[in-house]
Amino acid sequence: MGLARRDLVTAAIVCMCLAMGLTGLTTFTCARDRESARRILCGNNLRRLASGMFRYSDVLEAGNYLSFPLGRGIAHDDFTGAEWLASLYWTDFVEEPSAFLCPASTDDNQGGTDLGRERAPVGRFGPGTVSYAGMHYGTLTCQDVPSRKILPRHTFTGQAPMACDDTEDPINHGTCSNGGMNIIFFDGHVEFQSSAQLDLQRAVGLNGGLLQDLRN
Numbered sequence: 572m573g574l575a576r577r578d579l580v581t582a583a584i585v586c587m588c589l590a591m592g593l594t595g596l597t598t599f600t601c602a603r604d605r606e607s608a609r610r611i612l613c614g615n616n617l618r619r620l621a622s623g624m625f626r627y628s629d630v631l632e633a634g635n636y637l638s639f640p641l642g643r644g645i646a647h648d649d650f651t652g653a654e655w656l657a658s659l660y661w662t663d664f665v666e667e668p669s670a671f672l673c674p675a676s677t678d679d680n681q682g683g684t685d686l687g688r689e690r691a692p693v694g695r696f697g698p699g700t701v702s703y704a705g706m707h708y709g710t711l712t713c714q715d716v717p718s719r720k721i722l723p724r725h726t727f728t729g730q731a732p733m734a735c736d737d738t739e740d741p742i743n744h745g746t747c748s749n750g751g752m753n754i755i756f757f758d759g760h761v762e763f764q765s766s767a768q769l770d771l772q773r774a775v776g777l778n779g780g781l782l783q784d785l786r787n
Contacts, residue, residue: 609675610744610753610763613736616670617703617755620656621733623664625759628724631662635723643690652705652776652786654696656734660686673702673736673743698739698787704775705734707786729758737787738775754782 628635643661644650659665660683668683678699680686685695727733736743736752744750744763751765752774769781776786 612674614761619670623659652707653701656705671701676702676743678702704737704785704787727757
């Protein structure tokens with residue numbers, strides 16, 4: 572092979588390697604940008620849910636928070652955090668079914684069919700109907716919560732979490748090792764916390780954690 576041809580082959584190989592590297596970098600950048608967009612949309616969903624809860628509280632409950640609408644859940648004497656959030660849809664304070672779905676998850680409520688219009692439909696309402704965890708009466712520290720329908724607003728500080736991404740497998744925003752979740756607090760601000768900041772395996776509904784009062 573002549574020197575000139577060898578140089579051309581070498582140059583072609585270098586260009587190919589550079590192109591492959593750029594392609595990989597572009598793919599990585601696009602994936603990162605998509606996830607960043609999903610986190611933003613997810614945070615916006617949580618803000619919509621919080622806005623609905625604030626309006627629900629002001630309009631229907633004289634500034635208090637509804638802990639659970641008895642009789643509307645799958646079981647009349649139990650109520651999950653997902654149903655607590657879904658009550659905003661049942662009462663038309665949040666009208667878009669998509670607001671209950673994290674764009675990074677595979678959850679699907681069939682355009683609201685699985686949410687139900689006035690209560691949780693048995694056989695349809697499940698872990699994938701709402702992508703978020705919310706307050707659950709069984710984990711609240713208020714006295715006699717199961718017999719109470721109203722929770723005074725002063726029960727919760729602004730830094731108490733109202734809702735967050737759920738931890739139903741798979742984690743909405745990545746795996747437990749490198750993922751994270753959006754959390755909205757009762758003062759209305761949203762934070763994204765990574766797995767380095769939050770133990771995702773123990774984040775929702777387990778004692779001792781920031782999100783111990785939440786459940787999907």
